Amino acid sequence: MSTLLQVKEVTKTVRSNGEDLKILKECNFAISKSESVAIIGRSGSGKSTLLSLLAGLDTATSGEIWLAGQPLHQLNEEKRAFLRKKHVGFVFQSFMLVQSLTALENVMLPLELSLRKNAKQQALELLEKVGLSDRGHHFPNQLSGGEQQRVAVARAFASKPDILFADEPTGNLDAENGQKVEALLFELNAQAGTTLVLVTHDRNLAKRCQRQLVMHAGELSEETAIREESTQNNGRVHVA
Structure with a gap:
């Protein structure tokens, strides 16, 4: 299986109170096409910062990030x-x-920006997949939180991305709506063969992914490695 995302010795440092604060420390890992990966960790551990770097929304202080064969760095x-x-x-x-x-127009937006034909029809089909075919004419403030997130999921898959980044996708939802959105993410991900990378503090959501990476004080470890090593010497294992 070919690599879609490659991270090499990535660090992120910011200035805070006149001092350099290292948020990420020499992170190394690779993600293959169609793989699902969860990045978990406590608040402030650096996981959302890492996601921003992976998506090209921010730049690393040092290191390399390769996405779809292109050097983001x-x-x-x-x-x-x-x-x-x-x-x-x-x-x-x-x-x-x-x-x-409206909900329909939100889903149509990435399709229109990409000059896709039949944007409205494709958006309607996506709204039907997320169970909102009767809510397309409603504006976001007329939808519940769960419905808004389902629209967001439909919009995210509209352009058929190679990789989908989800930052706490169920964090603002109650348990019932969180489960609906969670099921949609993995169902649409499986149908489209999209690579899924999500940040979450929800262990049950993380376990649905094929791999779990753990952020702790800016350092990245593999969840399986942590379980194995913790019984021996509590060592941290960097992902190669």
Whole structure:
């Protein structure tokens, strides 16, 4: 299985109170096409920062990030934006729908930006897949939180991305709606063969992924390695 995302010795440092604060420390891992990976860790551990770097929304202080064969670490914002448009989908904790657009128009948006034909028909089909075929004419403020996130999931898959990044996709939802959105993510992911990378504090959600990576104080470890090593010497194992 070919590699879609490669991370090599990635660090992220910011200035805080006149001092350098290292948020990420020499992260190394690779993600294959069609793989599902969860990044878990406590609040402030660096997992959302890492996701931003992987998606090209921010730049690393040092190291390399390769996405779909392209060196994100060498691209300017314009070229990173083009790469995101071509290969990447997003689902955010806060939904990030355009409030002035209906549910249907929100799903149509990435299709129209990509000059896809039959954007409306494709968007209607996606809304039907997420169980909202009767809510397409409603605006986000007329939808529940669970419905808004289902619209966001439909929008994320509309452009048929090679990789989907989800940042706490069920974090703002109650248990019932969280389970619905969770099921949709993995169902649509399986149908489309999309690579899925999600940040979550929900262990049950993380366990649905093929792999779990753990962030702790800016360092990255493999979940399976942690379980094995913790019984021996509590050592941390970097992902190669």
